[in-house]
Amino acid sequence: MGEILLPLLILCPLVASMIISVSAGRVGTCAIGAIACVGVGLSAILGIILSVMLLSGPAAGVLPVVLWRWIHVAGFSADIALTLDRVSMVMVLVVTVVGLLIHVYAVGYMREDPGIARFFSCMTLFVAAMLVLVLASDLLCLFIGWEGVGLCSYLLIGFWYDDPANTAAARKAFYMTRMGDAALLCGLLLLATAAGSLHIGAVLAAVADGQVAPSGVNVAALFILVGALAKSAQVPFQTWLPDAMAGPTPTSALIHAATMVTAGVYLIARLHDLFAMAAPVMALTAVLGTLTLLMAACTAMVQSDLKRILAWSTISQLGYMFLALGCGVWQAALFHLMTHAFFKALLFLTAGAVIMRAGHEQDIFRLGGLRHAMPGLTAAFVVGASALAGLPLVTAGFYSKEMILSGVWHVHFGLTREWTLSGHPLWGMALLGAFLTALYIFRCVFIVFCGKPGTVATGRTSRLMGIPLGCLCFLSLCGGVIEMPDTLPPLHLFTALLDPKTPLSHADEPVWLVLAGALAPLAGLGVARVLWGRAAPVMREIPGQAAITRLARAGWGMDALYDLVFVQPFRLLTWLAHHDILDQAITGTGRMTRAISGRVFRARAGFLDKLAVWGTRARGWAGHLLGRLDNGRVRWYAAWIAGGLCAGLAMAVLS
Amino acid sequence: MPAFSFNDTLLLATIVFSVGLAGILVRRNMVFMLMALDIMLNATALVFVAAGARWHDATGQVMFVLVLALAAVETAVGLGIIMCLHAHGRPTLDADTGNLLGGQGRG
Numbered sequence: 085m086g087e088i089l090l091p092l093l094i095l096c097p098l099v100a101s102m103i104i105s106v107s108a109g110r111v112g113t114c115a116i117g118a119i120a121c122v123g124v125g126l127s128a129i130l131g132i133i134l135s136v137m138l139l140s141g142p143a144a145g146v147l148p149v150v151l152w153r154w155i156h157v158a159g160f161s162a163d164i165a166l167t168l169d170r171v172s173m174v175m176v177l178v179v180t181v182v183g184l185l186i187h188v189y190a191v192g193y194m195r196e197d198p199g200i201a202r203f204f205s206c207m208t209l210f211v212a213a214m215l216v217l218v219l220a221s222d223l224l225c226l227f228i229g230w231e232g233v234g235l236c237s238y239l240l241i242g243f244w245y246d247d248p249a250n251t252a253a254a255r256k257a258f259y260m261t262r263m264g265d266a267a268l269l270c271g272l273l274l275l276a277t278a279a280g281s282l283h284i285g286a287v288l289a290a291v292a293d294g295q296v297a298p299s300g301v302n303v304a305a306l307f308i309l310v311g312a313l314a315k316s317a318q319v320p321f322q323t324w325l326p327d328a329m330a331g332p333t334p335t336s337a338l339i340h341a342a343t344m345v346t347a348g349v350y351l352i353a354r355l356h357d358l359f360a361m362a363a364p365v366m367a368l369t370a371v372l373g374t375l376t377l378l379m380a381a382c383t384a385m386v387q388s389d390l391k392r393i394l395a396w397s398t399i400s401q402l403g404y405m406f407l408a409l410g411c412g413v414w415q416a417a418l419f420h421l422m423t424h425a426f427f428k429a430l431l432f433l434t435a436g437a438v439i440m441r442a443g444h445e446q447d448i449f450r451l452g453g454l455r456h457a458m459p460g461l462t463a464a465f466v467v468g469a470s471a472l473a474g475l476p477l478v479t480a481g482f483y484s485k486e487m488i489l490s491g492v493w494h495v496h497f498g499l500t501r502e503w504t505l506s507g508h509p510l511w512g513m514a515l516l517g518a519f520l521t522a523l524y525i526f527r528c529v530f531i532v533f534c535g536k537p538g539t540v541a542t543g544r545t546s547r548l549m550g551i552p553l554g555c556l557c558f559l560s561l562c563g564g565v566i567e568m569p570d571t572l573p574p575l576h577l578f579t580a581l582l583d584p585k586t587p588l589s590h591a592d593e594p595v596w597l598v599l600a601g602a603l604a605p606l607a608g609l610g611v612a613r614v615l616w617g618r619a620a621p622v623m624r625e626i627p628g629q630a631a632i633t634r635l636a637r638a639g640w641g642m643d644a645l646y647d648l649v650f651v652q653p654f655r656l657l658t659w660l661a662h663h664d665i666l667d668q669a670i671t672g673t674g675r676m677t678r679a680i681s682g683r684v685f686r687a688r689a690g691f692l693d694k695l696a697v698w699g700t701r702a703r704g705w706a707g708h709l710l711g712r713l714d715n716g717r718v719r720w721y722a723a724w725i726a727g728g729l730c731a732g733l734a735m736a737v738l739s
Numbered sequence: 740m741p742a743f744s745f746n747d748t749l750l751l752a753t754i755v756f757s758v759g760l761a762g763i764l765v766r767r768n769m770v771f772m773l774m775a776l777d778i779m780l781n782a783t784a785l786v787f788v789a790a791g792a793r794w795h796d797a798t799g800q801v802m803f804v805l806v807l808a809l810a811a812v813e814t815a816v817g818l819g820i821i822m823c824l825h826a827h828g829r830p831t832l833d834a835d836t837g838n839l840l841g842g843q844g845r846g
Contacts, residue, residue, distance in 0.1 A: 716838030717835050718835075719765075719772075722764060726764070
């Protein structure tokens, strides 16, 4: 039963994508939307059925399906194989359910667009690729999905390809993730040579048995980390994600919430046993995550484009997940991934609806006072913002962020035997990040929805767009109560779900730890209310905004770094390829060859002329002679035939 | 027990064939040339029959029937051509006068 349903889970969106792309232009708008939604919806239903089957089975049960053998050579083999375990089950549910809601919304959002068929075929393909990535039990198979989501993000970011800026953004996203892909492939090859297989279980077992040298584990983990950083837009690869706003808003929601950027987090969570053996890499992950979350939060503070604020907030929240992964609390990272998928999808879809109704205005300073014109969207956005900020108790974001913070507080990085690092400084920075998160998102809320009216809102939000927003609101508010800190009612459904044997518990957690985590967002909300919430805001823009904005637009100097590290060497290489010594030598040889061949040609032409003249003369004589024979008399012909026959027979007999 | 041995029959066939060939080469009358052609065909047919008798195989006689048919057709076509030439106002049966296909423009 499960063996049949599991491949179907991936096939449903894939087939929908194929149907839509093949039938482009012949099927109506509604039918295209319906096919896409049915494809993703079926896979969501299958996901739920399979989850129920998995949870009703034994505690450590998995559902492996080997589809076919892909590569089999001496010393290495790879299968196309899927596995549904509890980690991938959570991801499948997030991807399909959030993906379905986004698809339903997109039907309403993209109704007017002429390229709707192309859009939906890419979207469903995106979901299918992400499902391959999530369900693959072989790292090579996972890599297929990894590349698939990269490709689909490229297609969707550059969806409105008329504008060169959009295609440039798409190319940027593709190149940046491609660098990470190259690193990931290096890591996979290292693991493959060491373990002889890329099956995740086999790799982890080989690492645990000590078949792989510790330095090898560190290097492989580092390569995989670089791949994950590029995919999840962490420092130093963060610049592609804000530019990816060039695509349609549902695409942004899909990239940020369900697919693509969560792939890096998922990969490391999947390989957490491998990373646990590589302490320096773990510390690096945590530090980079902290760095990213602070930097992205500061950047989001000075942005004036609504969608860009949300993009930077995604980077910041992904920083939290990487911090959690670096501290070894991968359950917390997955939990935050799930709640983040809910509220970030909600925020993006609401922002898309707001922008659509406000006449495609994205500048938050030109929007304003939209509270009265669109109360429903305002409520949805406030819910999303609260969940993003992590307002205590009522939102999902609070519980997941709290779980990360408590995990970071307890961690110790054992870099060497004597030298360990405490996680307390990182905890402090993460808390500061939580404060900043509340500050920037409520700055956005107060400027856009309060204050004096800026633009005139038109139209209504269609029901197709409203229903997904309602569902996501519910999930953003109540999706977090399945896991609570011990200080509150000790409810650990999520960690028990992921790993029933060793539930994550911090019984010795001080009360003020939770309190600090709860107060930081409230403080941020209060400061934002003071600064921007009044009728006449205390300040409109952050002091020194222009300078920071300029810096942020250049990706905090990262673009210059990429230019130095990647682009300039490539230019040098192309210049060398143009003017190198070998090329000169080859050109000289070519010139010489041409001269020689000219001589030869002339000599040969003279010889051939002579030959032709002789040939013609000989043919003339022969023709004269043969013409004599051809006298038109039948009897002579018969005589010649008989003579020839006799001559032939004589030769045959006598020889 | 055949009346002639195989070699004798071959000799006879060769003689008959040579007679036919000589007839073609020396006669200028087209009707006689056709008759000479038939003689040559009969010579080959005789070889088939003899070979069939020599190896006790009916195929030789089958081939004889085929050769007869061929000879009949060939005679019919040849006579048809002669009649056609006659209808176009050609008063003679001399084969050597029909040499317009001769090379180098000699009539």
